[in-house]
Amino acid sequence: MSEKTLTSSGFYVSQEAFVPTNNPVPTPKAPPPDIVRCAYMEIVVSNLAASRKFYVEVLDLVVTAEDEHTLYLRSTEEFIHHNLVLREGPMPAVAAFAYRVRSPAELDRAVDFYTELGCRVERRAEGFTRGIGDSVRVEDPLGFPCEFFYDVEHVERLAWRYDLHSAGALVRLDHFNQVTPDVPRATRFMQDLGFRVTEDIQDEHNTVYAAWMRRKSTVHDTAMTGGDGPRMHHIAFATHEKHNILFICDKLGALRLSDCIERGPGRHGVSNAFYLYVRDPDGHRIEIYTQDYYSGDPDNPVITWDVHDNQRRDWWGHPVVPSWYNEASPVLDLDGNPQPVAPRTEHSEMAATIGADGFSYTRKQDDDASTSEKGEYKLGNQL
Numbered sequence: 001m002s003e004k005t006l007t008s009s010g011f012y013v014s015q016e017a018f019v020p021t022n023n024p025v026p027t028p029k030a031p032p033p034d035i036v037r038c039a040y041m042e043i044v045v046s047n048l049a050a051s052r053k054f055y056v057e058v059l060d061l062v063v064t065a066e067d068e069h070t071l072y073l074r075s076t077e078e079f080i081h082h083n084l085v086l087r088e089g090p091m092p093a094v095a096a097f098a099y100r101v102r103s104p105a106e107l108d109r110a111v112d113f114y115t116e117l118g119c120r121v122e123r124r125a126e127g128f129t130r131g132i133g134d135s136v137r138v139e140d141p142l143g144f145p146c147e148f149f150y151d152v153e154h155v156e157r158l159a160w161r162y163d164l165h166s167a168g169a170l171v172r173l174d175h176f177n178q179v180t181p182d183v184p185r186a187t188r189f190m191q192d193l194g195f196r197v198t199e200d201i202q203d204e205h206n207t208v209y210a211a212w213m214r215r216k217s218t219v220h221d222t223a224m225t226g227g228d229g230p231r232m233h234h235i236a237f238a239t240h241e242k243h244n245i246l247f248i249c250d251k252l253g254a255l256r257l258s259d260c261i262e263r264g265p266g267r268h269g270v271s272n273a274f275y276l277y278v279r280d281p282d283g284h285r286i287e288i289y290t291q292d293y294y295s296g297d298p299d300n301p302v303i304t305w306d307v308h309d310n311q312r313r314d315w316w317g318h319p320v321v322p323s324w325y326n327e328a329s330p331v332l333d334l335d336g337n338p339q340p341v342a343p344r345t346e347h348s349e350m351a352a353t354i355g356a357d358g359f360s361y362t363r364k365q366d367d368d369a370s371t372s373e374k375g376e377y378k379l380g381n382q383l
């Protein structure tokens with residue numbers, strides 16, 4: 001990153017540069033595919049009926065198609081076949097992080113780009129899932145199963161069908177979040193793939209704990225979170241407004257499903273979005289997210305948060321629950337076997353932000369701070 005300037009908001013801004021890493025994935029000579037946006041995720045669930053109840057009856061996603069073992073879901077504003085595929089299988093996991101590319105020709109680029117990197121690449125003219133045609137799946141250099149496609153069946157955009165919407169309607173797929181041991185290596189690779197960095201979390205030693213990056217003009221299409229990986233941290237759907245998220249909380253309470261709520265509702269520091277994290281019946285994490293900012297200018301400033309800033313993950317200063325840092329979904333290789341998980345070797349964000357006394361709220365000058373100054377009254381400190 002270029003020189004950082006402290007803003008009146010308490011974080012730093014700089015202009016994006018290639019992220020330095022001592023363990024880079026080689027930059028291919030072949031150009032990367034032109035990615036439009038994150039488009040869908042395919043996840044394996046252990047009980048399709050239980051998952052259908054959660055995603056369709058509780059979260060109100062729209063069913064595009066279904067058969068005995070598979071459910072294809074979309075958000076209300078979506079016009080492509082699906083944003084989420086639930087496939088029943090023996091082990092809950094993620095089978096694909098799928099991105100839409102700008103034209104059919106970009107699939108050739110994807111093949112060349114990943115082949116040069118020595119990655120496993122598989123192309124299917126008939127597609128890997130219903131509703132999608134010619135597609136390329138790869139095991140990327142970070143160990144994640146990724147798909148690229150252009151050809152897709154269009155379906156009705158239900159944005160105007162308010163008669164079908166609940167007060168918690170999920171209107172768009174917003175982003176993925178991936179867990180990886182080496183965030184600078186992963187971020188630099190994603191820059192080579194054409195992603196732009198919008199925000200990150202660092203400490204005074206330049207250790208990078210997480211980074212957010214985009215193709216579309218929002219804060220991100222995916223984020224890299226430091227931890228044992230490759231694993232999937234969450235998939236995020238957007239609502240129009242924050243009151244829609246509060247309705248989802250009220251509904252979960254009314255259904256006596258409050259245990260599904262893992263973290264939030266709250267306001268993020270990073271991204272400035274309003275958020276809620278819920279866990280599905282298999283523990284896959286879903287974020288409900290709304291109202292981040294436009295990031296599409298070429299000189300959009302990169303925001304850097306101090307890992308010791310207690311407002312980086314929650315603008316109101318609420319601590320992050322340990323499960324949010326520690327738990328994530330396995331990812332599969334192209335044969336459907338779980339990818340081995342490598343441990344994070346650098347300092348973990350949880351270790352950096354939870355004091356030795358176990359309180360998940362710290363300040364640099366914490367040593368002789370009073371109980372209330374340490375934030376022990378904050379929600380979550382009893383954990």
Ligand SMILES: [Fe+2]
Pocket residue numbers: 175176177234236287289
């Ligand atoms: Fe997120």
